[in-house]
Amino acid sequence: MEFEKLADTLKALADPTRLKIISLLRTRDCCVCELVPIFNISQPAISKHLSRLKTAELVHETRKGQWVFYSLNEKKLEETGFALNHLPDLSEKLKELEKQGLLVRCE
Amino acid sequence: MEFEKLADTLKALADPTRLKIISLLRTRDCCVCELVPIFNISQPAISKHLSRLKTAELVHETRKGQWVFYSLNEKKLEETGFALNHLPDLSEKLKELEKQGLLVRCE
DNA sequence: TAGTTATATAACCATATTGTTATTTATAAT
DNA sequence: ATTATAAATAACAATATGGTTATATAACTA
Numbered sequence: 001m002e003f004e005k006l007a008d009t010l011k012a013l014a015d016p017t018r019l020k021i022i023s024l025l026r027t028r029d030c031c032v033c034e035l036v037p038i039f040n041i042s043q044p045a046i047s048k049h050l051s052r053l054k055t056a057e058l059v060h061e062t063r064k065g066q067w068v069f070y071s072l073n074e075k076k077l078e079e080t081g082f083a084l085n086h087l088p089d090l091s092e093k094l095k096e097l098e099k100q101g102l103l104v105r106c107e
Numbered sequence: 108m109e110f111e112k113l114a115d116t117l118k119a120l121a122d123p124t125r126l127k128i129i130s131l132l133r134t135r136d137c138c139v140c141e142l143v144p145i146f147n148i149s150q151p152a153i154s155k156h157l158s159r160l161k162t163a164e165l166v167h168e169t170r171k172g173q174w175v176f177y178s179l180n181e182k183k184l185e186e187t188g189f190a191l192n193h194l195p196d197l198s199e200k201l202k203e204l205e206k207q208g209l210l211v212r213c214e
Numbered sequence: 215t216a217g218t219t220a221t222a223t224a225a226c227c228a229t230a231t232t233g234t235t236a237t238t239t240a241t242a243a244t
Numbered sequence: 245a246t247t248a249t250a251a252a253t254a255a256c257a258a259t260a261t262g263g264t265t266a267t268a269t270a271a272c273t274a
Binding site for chain 2: 003004006007008010011013014015016019020022023024026027028030031033034037038067077078080081082084085087088089090091093094097102103104
């Protein structure tokens with residue numbers, strides 16, 4: 001389960017446009033119409049990228065009048081970087097293999 | 108460019124099977140035939156996952172007789188986690204928008 | 215040399231991703 | 245009420261992803 005969830009979050013991050021959006025949100029909360037002129041893609045494309053980030057809980061949205069402002073969830077971003085270097089331990093699987101004599105012995 | 112490269116590395120990481128492989132390699136170098144019985148997918152599927160990780164420089168391969176052993180590139184993994192929290196700065200883009208009067212002023 | 219084991223590659227398929235344009239919904243302004 | 249602006253959703257297309265089975269290649273074994 002843990003691996004699936006982390007993989008989902010990493011998928012949300014694994015796109016240059018979304019990484020750039022995250023970098024921009026680090027500077028300042030932004031609404032969709034501010035992000036659109038920065039990228040060479042359409043408004044719906046930006047909107048979908050933000051929606052993907054929101055589903056992954058990497059950003060938070062707040063409506064202010066006719067605008068929707070997006071802000072970065074820095075905690076989630078930090079957690080993800082941390083998780084990469086602290087993956088759940090699967091050494092049990094290797095111990096099981098060893099019991100079954102399935103580990104390769106060379107040299 | 109930087110964003111594209113990071114996105115590529117994250118794509119290589121953004122899969123539960125590959126994350127599990129990385130966790131296993133943290134314990135011990137493994138060859139393909141050891142990994143296969145741990146997962147419910149075919150040998151070619153495992154082989155392709157390893158190939159993907161190798162292209163991203165997240166693992167290194169060494170042939171030992173008839174086996175090919177894969178080892179984790181811990182440095183690359185650490186760098187990636189670090190990069191997530193130190194994305195290149197794009198605040199210039201927002202400054203440009205400001206000059207053009209394209210930033211939204213509400214409240 | 216022939217057979218076996220380990221791994222990689224090829225060809226293929228179903229689904230996901232990422233973009234597009236057109237349209238809808240929500241809010242603000244005239 | 246009508247019009248304009250911001251953002252989301254729908255429908256679609258091209259490409260990427262992740263699996264399969266069949267086959268090729270590499271190295272060991274008898």
